[in-house]
Amino acid sequence: MKFNPVIEHLKTYEPGKPIELVVREFGIDPSDIVKLASNENPFGCSPKAIESVKDAAHLMYRYPDDTMMALKEGLCDRFGILGEQLIIGAGSDQVIEFACHAKLYGGAKILQNEITFAMYQIYAAQCGASVIKSPGMLHDLDSMYELYLEHEPEIIFICAPNNPTGDCLDAVDIENFIERIDNNTLVIVDGAYQEYAAYKESKKRIDPAALVEKFDNVLYLGTFSKAYGLGGMRVGYGISSKEIIRALYKLRPPFNVTTLSLVAARAALEDDAFVQMTLKECFEQMKRFEDFARGHGIGVIESYTNFITYLLKGITDSTVLSDALLRQGIIVRDLKGYGLNAIRITIGRAEENDRFFSAVDNLLENGAQ
Ligand SMILES: *Cc1c(COP(=O)(O)O)cnc(C)c1O
Numbered sequence: 001m002k003f004n005p006v007i008e009h010l011k012t013y014e015p016g017k018p019i020e021l022v023v024r025e026f027g028i029d030p031s032d033i034v035k036l037a038s039n040e041n042p043f044g045c046s047p048k049a050i051e052s053v054k055d056a057a058h059l060m061y062r063y064p065d066d067t068m069m070a071l072k073e074g075l076c077d078r079f080g081i082l083g084e085q086l087i088i089g090a091g092s093d094q095v096i097e098f099a100c101h102a103k104l105y106g107g108a109k110i111l112q113n114e115i116t117f118a119m120y121q122i123y124a125a126q127c128g129a130s131v132i133k134s135p136g137m138l139h140d141l142d143s144m145y146e147l148y149l150e151h152e153p154e155i156i157f158i159c160a161p162n163n164p165t166g167d168c169l170d171a172v173d174i175e176n177f178i179e180r181i182d183n184n185t186l187v188i189v190d191g192a193y194q195e196y197a198a199y200k201e202s203k204k205r206i207d208p209a210a211l212v213e214k215f216d217n218v219l220y221l222g223t224f225s226k227a228y229g230l231g232g233m234r235v236g237y238g239i240s241s242k243e244i245i246r247a248l249y250k251l252r253p254p255f256n257v258t259t260l261s262l263v264a265a266r267a268a269l270e271d272d273a274f275v276q277m278t279l280k281e282c283f284e285q286m287k288r289f290e291d292f293a294r295g296h297g298i299g300v301i302e303s304y305t306n307f308i309t310y311l312l313k314g315i316t317d318s319t320v321l322s323d324a325l326l327r328q329g330i331i332v333r334d335l336k337g338y339g340l341n342a343i344r345i346t347i348g349r350a351e352e353n354d355r356f357f358s359a360v361d362n363l364l365e366n367g368a369q
Helices: 019-026 047-059 069-079 092-103 119-126 141-151 171-179 194-200 208-214 242-249 259-270 272-296 318-327 350-365
Strands: 086-089 109-113 130-134 155-159 186-190 218-223 236-239 307-311 342-346
Touching: 019 318, 047 259, 069 086, 069 259, 086 092, 086 242, 092 119, 092 155, 092 186, 092 218, 092 236, 092 242, 109 119, 109 141, 119 130, 130 141, 141 171, 171 208, 194 272, 208 218, 208 236, 272 307, 272 350, 318 342, 318 350
Parallel strands: 109 130, 109 155, 155 186, 186 218
Antiparallel strands: 086 236, 218 236, 307 342
16 A cells, blocks of 8 residues: 555654563563653552542543643643643643644754654654754754754754753753744743753753743643653643644644543642652652662763663663563663663662662673673
């Protein structure tokens, strides 16, 4: 069959290996599997979110409230924005997809960092657009600006903090960068890990309301999949100017977020205590990952997220190490596909991290190379 030529060249996104696959492939008991691969919340989600889903379960025969009123009100209150400045998607992924379709076409361009969230270029490629990458592991805004002048992209992606490296630009540097970008270029600021960054260091904190107040060409993205622990519910959002939100709405399929997802997100948003516990534990455990790396000559990038990236240098090969860990039921993310000899590890609960440390200790001692 002949397909749209654009999709012939597309690669399928490779998500972190699901637990079910490791159970089947290696015959490991599901309770023995430690999944540190997808930046999920190791503490699960707010018990209030679970309660709200149970309470709403009898409503699943009805279509969802397509105005998404309750969750919209919650997010508007949280951020100090108007309903017209907000769109809710099935994950912030879906909002990225809307934005790409709103701006891109065959021959269009996006600009992104060389190493960043893989979905940007996948959605861009689906629209027939090409991808300009500013080189280097970390965002270099000066080189991005040079490339912007040279290529005049339709969209610029800034991931703050960045996945899969964990580093984060300062909010003021992002603002100063956007200041120099023309109004017709959409700047997407992906704040999937902003809760973590803001907790760790105030100068990393982005205020979406202030940002979209100042610039009418910015789309800020947030998600319930990370700090709120609702990855399985698929809820994310975009905050932007009324004009941009209107355009994105034209691309939104009706009922794109389910009833149970909407109620779970609304309840999770209210449970600040759960999120605060998550953030505190994350950075306490992060210290152990930093110490472990130091003790083994492994390089780290300072992380403002719920994961840490280990730069393995000459110590071992990232694919060999992650495969060996997988056989023991420990799932991490090999970054070889990004051209890095590195692994990305989601910060787990203390006992999960213990498993990771002792397994890596053993593997390195016995020469996992
Ligand atoms: C996880 C993630 C997202 C979106 O996740 P959804 O589950 O689709 O909301 C977006 N950007 C980055 C950088 C992420 O890591």
